[in-house]
Structures are given as structure tokens and as C-alpha cells.
Amino acid sequence: MDFDVIVIGGGHAGLAFARLLESLCAPRRPGLSIAVLDAAPAAAAVLPAEVGLRVVAVSPGSRTILERCGAWPLLPAGRIGPYRRMVVWHHLGAADGARSLGFDAAEAGVEELGYIIENEALRSALWHAPGSAVTLLPGIRPEAVQVGADEACLRLEDGRPLRSRLVVGADGHSSWLRQAMGVGVHEHPYGQHAVVAHLASARPHRATAWQRFLADGPLALLPLADGRVSLVWSCPSARAHELLAMDEEAFGEAVGNASGRVLGSLRPTTPRAAFELVARQAVRCTGQRFALIGDAAHRIHPLAGQGVNLGFRDVAVLAQQLAEHLRVPGADPGDAVVLRAFERSRRWENAAVSRAMTLLNAGFASPIPGLATAAGLGLGVVDHLDVLKRRLAAFAMGRQGEVPAWVRDDGGRRGPDHP
Numbered sequence: 001m002d003f004d005v006i007v008i009g010g011g012h013a014g015l016a017f018a019r020l021l022e023s024l025c026a027p028r029r030p031g032l033s034i035a036v037l038d039a040a041p042a043a044a045a046v047l048p049a050e051v052g053l054r055v056v057a058v059s060p061g062s063r064t065i066l067e068r069c070g071a072w073p074l075l076p077a078g079r080i081g082p083y084r085r086m087v088v089w090h091h092l093g094a095a096d097g098a099r100s101l102g103f104d105a106a107e108a109g110v111e112e113l114g115y116i117i118e119n120e121a122l123r124s125a126l127w128h129a130p131g132s133a134v135t136l137l138p139g140i141r142p143e144a145v146q147v148g149a150d151e152a153c154l155r156l157e158d159g160r161p162l163r164s165r166l167v168v169g170a171d172g173h174s175s176w177l178r179q180a181m182g183v184g185v186h187e188h189p190y191g192q193h194a195v196v197a198h199l200a201s202a203r204p205h206r207a208t209a210w211q212r213f214l215a216d217g218p219l220a221l222l223p224l225a226d227g228r229v230s231l232v233w234s235c236p237s238a239r240a241h242e243l244l245a246m247d248e249e250a251f252g253e254a255v256g257n258a259s260g261r262v263l264g265s266l267r268p269t270t271p272r273a274a275f276e277l278v279a280r281q282a283v284r285c286t287g288q289r290f291a292l293i294g295d296a297a298h299r300i301h302p303l304a305g306q307g308v309n310l311g312f313r314d315v316a317v318l319a320q321q322l323a324e325h326l327r328v329p330g331a332d333p334g335d336a337v338v339l340r341a342f343e344r345s346r347r348w349e350n351a352a353v354s355r356a357m358t359l360l361n362a363g364f365a366s367p368i369p370g371l372a373t374a375a376g377l378g379l380g381v382v383d384h385l386d387v388l389k390r391r392l393a394a395f396a397m398g399r400q401g402e403v404p405a406w407v408r409d410d411g412g413r414r415g416p417d418h419p
């Protein structure tokens with residue numbers, strides 16, 4: 001056997017899974033071998049001076065997972081944008097009005113609600129995290145896969161065969177492995193694109209994640225460590241193309257108006273990009289000698305910033321269940337019982353979060369008279385329901401639901417309503 005486990009896809013989920021499995025298995029399973037192959041080149045150890053355009057909101061629960069992977073200490077402090085407040089409001093109201101919902105780290109008894117981090121910084125930290133069990137194979141794709149009773153065999157595009165007991169598909173929303181294994185998807189195109197850019201704001205962001213539900217989609221201004229904000233504006237695709245085509249002044253003006261001038265006027269400081277938004281849920285995330293994690297298993301609307309966090313939760317559950325199983329000498333990493341347990345643990349939560357994002361997006365942007373208004377009023381109501389609000393915050397912070405106890409119970413950074 002070439003490796004115990006082969007991971008296809010060296011993005012956030014794939015690298016985190018490989019690093020975490022090594023960390024949870026050590027020192028009980030000497031000789032564990034994991035390969036991660038990625039179509040993209042190796043991640044650079046030193047980040048470019050300019051902050052990358054793609055960023056994600058990382059929850060405190062995901063931070064715990066990244067610490068356990070050995071990756072968190074490698075993130076440059078100057079590239080982590082912590083946020084301590086979150087304000088969500090409706091386009092018919094003001095950010096501090098009756099149709100708004102606010103979360104505060106101090107009220108929740110935690111230091112931060114989350115962190116805005118560049119995709120590339122995260123990948124680089126995970127790529128360069130310490131460890132001896134993980135072999136990184138950049139710049140290569142698999143071409144074929146064959147699964148037998150005892151092993152899975154990949155044929156790489158350069159003709160090399162690669163054998164393992166378990167193959168993990170972490171190859172993103174168009175997953176090659178998912179298709180090669182004949183796993184179907186439930187798909188829901190939103191008819192929206194997310195426009196992203198970084199902007200300088202007249203007023204400081206005050207370590208706050210701002211999100212406004214507009215009549216045709218949500219707009220978020222996320223606080224970067226360097227004082228700027230990162231825009232994620234989900235809007236009908238035709239509008240997104242208009243926004244991409246505007247000159248800088250008109251674009252800044254459009255974002256300023258759409259955000260209700262909550263941070264005053266805004267000036268774009270980067271080029272813009274747009275990503276098509278489609279929800280995609282694999283009908284199953286395991287099968288004979290394979291498992292799917294991260295976007296390969298579920299792609300969701302970015303409105304609540306949960307996509308990468310759900311992927312890290314898959315990572316924590318699968319790595320934990322495998323590490324427990326591998327304590328038995330000679331245990332098979334592709335054991336069907338372990339894979340079924342993973343499927344049971346993650347399916348419900350992943351499907352439920354995806355549906356919740358679709359409902360939220362539809363509710364706020366509904367053409368049905370009264371529904372969008374009711375959704376706006378609902379924000380204000382939730383703001384006064386302490387127990388519900390604390391539950392929502394605990395989930396968003398990654399401290400509740402189907403994750404191992406060490407993710408929920410992280411000493412000094414415990415979330416609200418923690419069991």
C-alpha cells in the first residue's frame with residue numbers, strides 16, 4: 001500500500017483533514033501515511049504584501065481546529081481581522097433600529113466572534129504546518145479511480161498508480177471524486193453572483209461584521225486587519241455584471257448607498273471579482289472506501305459566512321472518528337462502519353444549514369408582498385429573544401452541534417450557552 005489515506009484536494013478542508021488526522025493519531029499510530037494531491041501549485045510560504053481578494057469569516061470553533069492542525073500559529077497576526085460585533089439589519093430599517101440584530105463578543109463572554117482571513121493565508125498556514133506523516137503532491141490530478149474490497153487505486157494524470165485504504169474527496173464544489181464515484185447532487189442555483197472587493201471606509205469598521213439584507217440579496221462589509229473592509233455583495237447576476245463594469249467612483253457610491261452609509265463613504269482599493277452562487281448538496285458523502293468533505297459534499301450560500309466552517313466541522317468529525325478507530329493495531333482506515341458513522345454525524349447538520357441559508361436568502365429577497373418586511377421585523381424580534389440569540393451565536397461560533405467535544409469545549413474561548 002502506498003498510503004493509508006489519500007486526500008484529493010489541498011484546499012482548506014483537504015489540508016486541515018490531513019494535518020488534523022496526523023495530530024490526533026500521534027503518537028499512537030506510528031507510521032501513519034497520508035498523501036494530499038492538489039491540481040494547484042504548492043502554497044507560497046510568504047504571502048504577497050497586498051491582501052488577497054478572497055477572504056472567509058473563520059469561527060472560534062474553526063480556530064480551535066486550526067490550532068490542533070498546527071496551522072493557526074503560522075498565520076501572520078497582521079493578516080487576521082478579528083471581529084467583536086456583528087450587526088445584521090434590514091434595508092427598510094437602520095443598523096441600530098428596530099429591524100436589526102446585534103451580536104457582541106463581550107455579551108457572549110468571549111474575546112472574539114470570529115476572524116476575517118484571506119483564503120491564501122489559510123491555505124499557506126495549513127500547507128506549511130509541521131508534520132511528518134503528510135506527503136504533499138502539488139500540481140497533479142487523478143485521472144481514474146478503482147475501488148476494491150481491500151484498497152482504492154488512483155491513476156494520476158502522469159500515469160502513476162497510487163493505492164490507499166481510504167480516499168477522501170476535498171476537491172471543491174465541482175468534485176472530481178464525487179462524480180467519479182457516481183454520487184449525485186441536489187442543486188439550487190440562486191440566480192445571484194457574489195461581488196467581492198476591498199474598500200477603504202470614511203468611518204472605522206470598529207471590528208464589526210456588517211450585514212444588510214437588501215431587497216435583492218445580502219451585502220456584507222467584513223473588517224480586515226489593515227482597517228479596510230471586504231465586500232461580499234450577493235445580488236442578481238445581471239446587477240453583479242453592472243457592478244463589475246462601473247468605474248471606481250460609481251462602484252464606491254453604489255456600495256455606500258447599498259450599505260446605508262453605515263461606514264460613511266467607501267473607496268474601492270482593489271479590482272473586483274464575482275462568483276456564481278449555487279447551493280449543491282451531495283446525496284451521500286461516503287461509499288466504499290471514500291468520503292467527501294467540505295465543498296465537495298456541500299456548497300452553501302455565503303450569506304452567513306459558514307461554508308469553510310462547515311468544512312472544518314466535517315474535518316474534525318472524520319479525523320476524530322478515524323483516529324479513535326486507528327488506535328486498534330491493524331485497523332483499516334477505510335472501514336465501512338467508520339464511514340457510515342461519519343455520514344450519520346454530518347449529513348443532517350450540513351443539509352439543515354444549507355436549507356436555512358436558502359430560506360434566509362429567499363425570505364429577505366422575496367417578491368411576495370409582506371414576506372421581506374416580516375423577515376425584517378423578525379430580526380428585531382430575535383434581537384430581544386435572549387435564549388434564541390445565544391443559541392444562534394453559539395452555533396455561528398462553532399461551539400455547538402455535531403462536533404467533537406474538544407471543539408465545543410475550548411477552555412478560555414467557550415461560547416455562550418455552552419453545555
Ligand SMILES: Cc1cc2nc3c(=O)[nH]c(=O)nc-3n(C[C@H](O)[C@H](O)[C@H](O)COP(=O)(O)OP(=O)(O)OC[C@H]3O[C@@H](n4cnc5c(N)ncnc54)[C@H](O)[C@@H]3O)c2cc1C
Pocket residue numbers: 008009010011012013014037038039040055056057058140141142170171172173175176194196232275293294295296302304305306307308309310311
Ligand atoms: C464569495 C464567497 C464568499 C465566501 N465567504 C465565506 C465566509 O465568509 N466564511 C466561510 O466559512 N465560507 C465562505 N465561503 C465559502 C468558502 O470559500 C468555501 O466553503 C471553502 O473555501 C471551501 O473549501 P474546500 O477546501 O472544501 O474547497 P476549495 O477551497 O474549493 O478547495 C478545493 C481544492 O481542490 C483542488 N482540486 C480541485 N479539483 C481537483 C482535482 N481534480 N484534482 C486535484 N485537486 C483538485 C483545488 O485546486 C483546491 O485546492 C465563501 C464563498 C464565496 C464564493
